[in-house]
Amino acid sequence: MPPLELLLQQALNGVMLGVMYALIAVGFTLFFGVLDVIHFSHGDIFMLGAFAGLSALLGLKAAGVAGAALALPLAFAAAMLVTGLVGVAAERVCVKPLARSSPLMTLLATLSLGLVLRESVLIFYPRGADPKPFPQLLPQGGVEVGGVAIRYENLAILAIGFAAMIAVDRIINRTRMGAAIRAVAQDPEAAQMMGVNLDRTVDATFFLGSALAAVAGILSGLYYSEIHFIMGITGGVIGFSAAAIGGLGNVYGAIVGGLLFGVLQTTAAALIPRGSEFRDVVAFAVVMLFLVFKPSGILGEKSVERV
Amino acid sequence: MSLLEVKGLTVSFGGLVALDAVDVGVDAGETLGVIGPNGSGKTTLFNALTGLYAAAAGEIRFAGRELAGLEAHAIARLGIARTFQSSRLCLALSAFDNILIGMQAGRRTGLLDSVFRRGKLLAEMGEALERASHLLALFNRDLPARGFERVGQLPQIDRRRVEICRALASRPKLLLLDEPSAGMNPEETAELMRDLQIVREEMPGLSVIVIEHDMFVIEGVSRRVVAFNYGRKIAEGPFAAVAAHPEVREAYLGRETARA
Amino acid sequence: MALVLVWAAELAVFALVVAGILAERPLPLAATGLAIVAAAVGLRLRPGLRRALVAAFVAHRRAALAGGALLALALPLALRASPYWTFVAALALLYVTIGQGLNLQIGTAGVLNLAGAAFAGLGGYSVGLLTVTAGWPAWLAVLAAPWVAVIVGTLLFVPILKTRGHYLALVTIAFVFIFNILMNNFEFTGGPQGIKNIPTLRLFGWPFTAKPSLLGVELPAHANFYYAALVMASLTTLVLRRLHDSWLGLTLNTLRDDEIAARCCGVSITRGKLLAFCIGNFFIGLGGALYAVMVGFVSPPDFDFGYSLVMLSVIIIGGVDSIPGVVLGACLLLPLPERFRFLHEYRLLLYGLVIVVMLLYRPQGLWPAAIRRYR
Numbered sequence: 001m002p003p004l005e006l007l008l009q010q011a012l013n014g015v016m017l018g019v020m021y022a023l024i025a026v027g028f029t030l031f032f033g034v035l036d037v038i039h040f041s042h043g044d045i046f047m048l049g050a051f052a053g054l055s056a057l058l059g060l061k062a063a064g065v066a067g068a069a070l071a072l073p074l075a076f077a078a079a080m081l082v083t084g085l086v087g088v089a090a091e092r093v094c095v096k097p098l099a100r101s102s103p104l105m106t107l108l109a110t111l112s113l114g115l116v117l118r119e120s121v122l123i124f125y126p127r128g129a130d131p132k133p134f135p136q137l138l139p140q141g142g143v144e145v146g147g148v149a150i151r152y153e154n155l156a157i158l159a160i161g162f163a164a165m166i167a168v169d170r171i172i173n174r175t176r177m178g179a180a181i182r183a184v185a186q187d188p189e190a191a192q193m194m195g196v197n198l199d200r201t202v203d204a205t206f207f208l209g210s211a212l213a214a215v216a217g218i219l220s221g222l223y224y225s226e227i228h229f230i231m232g233i234t235g236g237v238i239g240f241s242a243a244a245i246g247g248l249g250n251v252y253g254a255i256v257g258g259l260l261f262g263v264l265q266t267t268a269a270a271l272i273p274r275g276s277e278f279r280d281v282v283a284f285a286v287v288m289l290f291l292v293f294k295p296s297g298i299l300g301e302k303s304v305e306r307v
Numbered sequence: 308m309s310l311l312e313v314k315g316l317t318v319s320f321g322g323l324v325a326l327d328a329v330d331v332g333v334d335a336g337e338t339l340g341v342i343g344p345n346g347s348g349k350t351t352l353f354n355a356l357t358g359l360y361a362a363a364a365g366e367i368r369f370a371g372r373e374l375a376g377l378e379a380h381a382i383a384r385l386g387i388a389r390t391f392q393s394s395r396l397c398l399a400l401s402a403f404d405n406i407l408i409g410m411q412a413g414r415r416t417g418l419l420d421s422v423f424r425r426g427k428l429l430a431e432m433g434e435a436l437e438r439a440s441h442l443l444a445l446f447n448r449d450l451p452a453r454g455f456e457r458v459g460q461l462p463q464i465d466r467r468r469v470e471i472c473r474a475l476a477s478r479p480k481l482l483l484l485d486e487p488s489a490g491m492n493p494e495e496t497a498e499l500m501r502d503l504q505i506v507r508e509e510m511p512g513l514s515v516i517v518i519e520h521d522m523f524v525i526e527g528v529s530r531r532v533v534a535f536n537y538g539r540k541i542a543e544g545p546f547a548a549v550a551a552h553p554e555v556r557e558a559y560l561g562r563e564t565a566r567a
Numbered sequence: 568m569a570l571v572l573v574w575a576a577e578l579a580v581f582a583l584v585v586a587g588i589l590a591e592r593p594l595p596l597a598a599t600g601l602a603i604v605a606a607a608v609g610l611r612l613r614p615g616l617r618r619a620l621v622a623a624f625v626a627h628r629r630a631a632l633a634g635g636a637l638l639a640l641a642l643p644l645a646l647r648a649s650p651y652w653t654f655v656a657a658l659a660l661l662y663v664t665i666g667q668g669l670n671l672q673i674g675t676a677g678v679l680n681l682a683g684a685a686f687a688g689l690g691g692y693s694v695g696l697l698t699v700t701a702g703w704p705a706w707l708a709v710l711a712a713p714w715v716a717v718i719v720g721t722l723l724f725v726p727i728l729k730t731r732g733h734y735l736a737l738v739t740i741a742f743v744f745i746f747n748i749l750m751n752n753f754e755f756t757g758g759p760q761g762i763k764n765i766p767t768l769r770l771f772g773w774p775f776t777a778k779p780s781l782l783g784v785e786l787p788a789h790a791n792f793y794y795a796a797l798v799m800a801s802l803t804t805l806v807l808r809r810l811h812d813s814w815l816g817l818t819l820n821t822l823r824d825d826e827i828a829a830r831c832c833g834v835s836i837t838r839g840k841l842l843a844f845c846i847g848n849f850f851i852g853l854g855g856a857l858y859a860v861m862v863g864f865v866s867p868p869d870f871d872f873g874y875s876l877v878m879l880s881v882i883i884i885g886g887v888d889s890i891p892g893v894v895l896g897a898c899l900l901l902p903l904p905e906r907f908r909f910l911h912e913y914r915l916l917l918y919g920l921v922i923v924v925m926l927l928y929r930p931q932g933l934w935p936a937a938i939r940r941y942r
Contacts, residue, residue, distance in 0.1 A: 359827065379827075379831055380832075380835045388832075391827075395827060396825075397820065397828070399820075400817075400821070400824065400939075404821075404939055408832045408834070411832070411833065411834065412832070414814050416813075422806050428814075433941070457938065477832065477833060
C-alpha cells in the first residue's frame, strides 16, 4: 500500500486532469442535450483549441506582447473564438443535415470530420507531425503541505478550469440564451412554440461547448508543456467517457464524470504495478462497466424504453 | 377451452401502476375486443402478454403454459403474434422479407445449410416466399407482385396488411392487433374490417384480441368486449352491454355527459 | 450477344484499371483519365445502355463471374513490372476480407463495432506469437489466429448485448485503446517494437518468397500473397453473401431496424448479435493474420484506431450492408491514394472527407444493398 501522501498527491493530480476532461465533457453533454447527438470531432476541436492558443501566443510574442498577464487572456479569447466558429461550422456541415437520419450517421460523420481536422493540423501546421513545445506562462515553483507538493502552476490551472465551469453554469442558468438551451434540451418542439429560435440556440450551444474545449486545450498545453496533433483522439474519447459516466445531457454529471475519470487514472497509476502505462486500461475498463451496468450515468435520468 | 388466461396481472413503472390486477381470458377461435381511453392500459396488456414488460404480479397462462419469466422471443415462438399501434415494419426491407421474418422461428435449415447446402436453403426459402405471396393475396391480389419492393414504398393500408401477414406467418394460436385502424380514413377502415373478416374465415381456429378506438370496428369484429380505464378492467361482456355500461360511458365521454 | 457485352465491359474495366495504375507519362495518364470519365458520363447520359448492361450481367451471372475471376487471376501478369502494385492489390483484397466481416456486424446487424483494428490486430499478433514465439508453421498460425479474435471478442459479449448506438461505439473505441496500450506495454508482444521476422507462408513446400510464374511469365514474389488474398477474399465474400441471403441475414437486418418487432417475431437478440459479432470477428481476424505474414511484422501502430476508421470507410463508400459494395469500396479506397503519390500524405484526410461527403449526399454508398431475392 503506497503511503497516504502519495495517494493524496495522486488525487490532486487527478483533479487537475479531471478539470480538463470535465471541460471537454461539458461540450459533449451540451450537444447531446440539444440535438441528441454525439459530436465526435469534439476531441479534435479540443486539439485545435490548443494549437490555436499556441499560435496566438507565438503571434503575440512576435508582436512584442510578452507578459503572461496580457498574452494568456488574449490567447484564450482567440482560441475560444476559433474553436467556437469551427464547432458551429462542424454542426452545420455534419450534424444538422443528418438530424433526420439515424443518429449513427451523425456519429460516423463527426468521427470522420475529426479525422479531417486532425490530418489538417498534421499536414498544414508547420512540422505538424512533431510535438510542439508550449510556453510556460504560469508562475513556477510551489509549496509543500503535509508531504503533498502543490505547484502554483497547478493551482492556476485549477482556478482557470473552475472559473470556466462557473461561467458555464452562469450562462446556462442566468442568461436568456441559457434558458433557450435548457428549453431546447427538454423539448425542442415545445421550445420552438414558445418562440425559441432553434437554429440560433443550437449554434450558440455548439459555440459555447467548443469554446470550452479550447480552454481545456490551452490548459492541457500549459500542464504538459507540449501539445501534439493526436491529443484530440484520447481527449475526445476521455471527454465522451466522462460525459457518459456522468449521465449524457447533464452538465454537472459531465463535470463529476471528468473529475472521476482523472482521479481514476491517477490512483490507478499509483496503485497498480507499472501503473503509469496501464492506468488508461483501468480507466477505460471502469467506463465499460459503467456503460453496461449503469448506462444512464451518475446523474442522468433513467430512460424508459417506449414500445 | 380457454387458450389464454390472465389472472391478477399487474404492471407498474416506478410508482405508476399501468395495469392493476387484470383478469382476461380468450377461448380458442374467439375474437375479443379491448376498448378504453388513451393510457388506460390496453397496449400495456399487449406488452405484458408478449413479454416486453415484466409483470409485477399475477399470472399469464397460455395454452397450458405459464409465461412469466419467458423472454419475448420465446413467447412469440409459443404462438403469440402481434401488430403494433404505430407500424413497426422494417421499411428498408422488402415486403416479403418483412413477412419471412415471421417464419424464421419455424425454419428447418441452419447456418451451415445456408453456406454449404444452398439448394436445401433455397428450396425452403422458395416455399416461404410462396406462402408469403399467398398471405398477401388474401388481402390484396395485386400485392404479391410488389412483394420484392421495399415496404416503405407501399401505401399505408398495404403496409398494415404486410404487418398482419407478418404476424400470421408464424402460424400463431393467438393474434394481438393493436389499433389496426389507427391513422386510417373511413374507406380504409372499411377495407380493414373486410381484411379482418378474411382472417376469421381463413383461420377459424385462431384467437384474436383486438384493441380499437373505432367502436364501429369493435362492434363488427368481436362479440365479447372488455373495457379498461386507469389500468383496471371496468366492464366485460357483449359489445352492446359494455358500451352501455355507465363506467365505460363515463370514461369515454367524461363525468358530466355521463350523468346527463 | 449479351454475353459478348458482359465480357467486353469487364475487359474494358480491367484495361482501364491497369492503364490507370501503370500509366506513368502525362499523356497516357490523361488519356486513361479521360476514358474513365467518358465511360462514367456515357453510362450516366445513356440510361438505355446502362439498362442493357445491367440486364446482360443479370442474365449471364455465371459467365460474368467467370470472366471476372479470370481477369482477377490475370491482374498480376499485367502488373508484373511492379512488385509494389502487386502488394497494393493484395492489400486491397485483405481489406475485402476484413470489410466483409465488419459489414456483417455494422451493416447487416447494426452492431457498431469500431474496434475493427483491434480484432485485425488480434489476428496479426496471434500469428506473430504463434510463429515467432511458439514456432508454429505460418499456415497453421494463420488458420488458428482468427479463432483468437473470436475468443477474445467474447470479452465484449456483455457490452454488445447491453449497450447500443453511441454507447456501443464508445465501448468498442475503448477496446481499441485498451488493446493498443496493452500491446505497447506487454513484454511478450514486443512492446512498441512489436514482433519482427514473422516467417513467410509455405504451402505444399512452396515458399511465398519464391517468384511464381504464370503462363511462362515470372511474377514478383508478392503475387503469391495476391493469389492467397484473392482466394481468401473470394471465399469470404461467397460465404458472407450466402449468409446474407439466408435466414441469418434477414434476422440480423430485422434486429438492426427494429429490435422490438424482431423479438415479437421470435428472434433472439442475443443469438443474432453474438453470431454476427463472432462471425464478423473471425473474418476481420483472418484478414489481420494474413497481413502479418504478408508484411512479416506487426506493431501497435499497424492496428490503431485510425485503421478502424479506414475499415469503416470501406463499408460506407461501398454501401452499408452491401456485399458487392464492400468489394468495390476496398478496391477503390486502398489503391487510389497509392496511385497518386502526392496524395499519399493526404490519404487519411481524403478518407475523412470522402466519408463525410458520402454520408451527406449518398448515404447508401456507391453500390447500394439490393433487395434479397433468395436465388
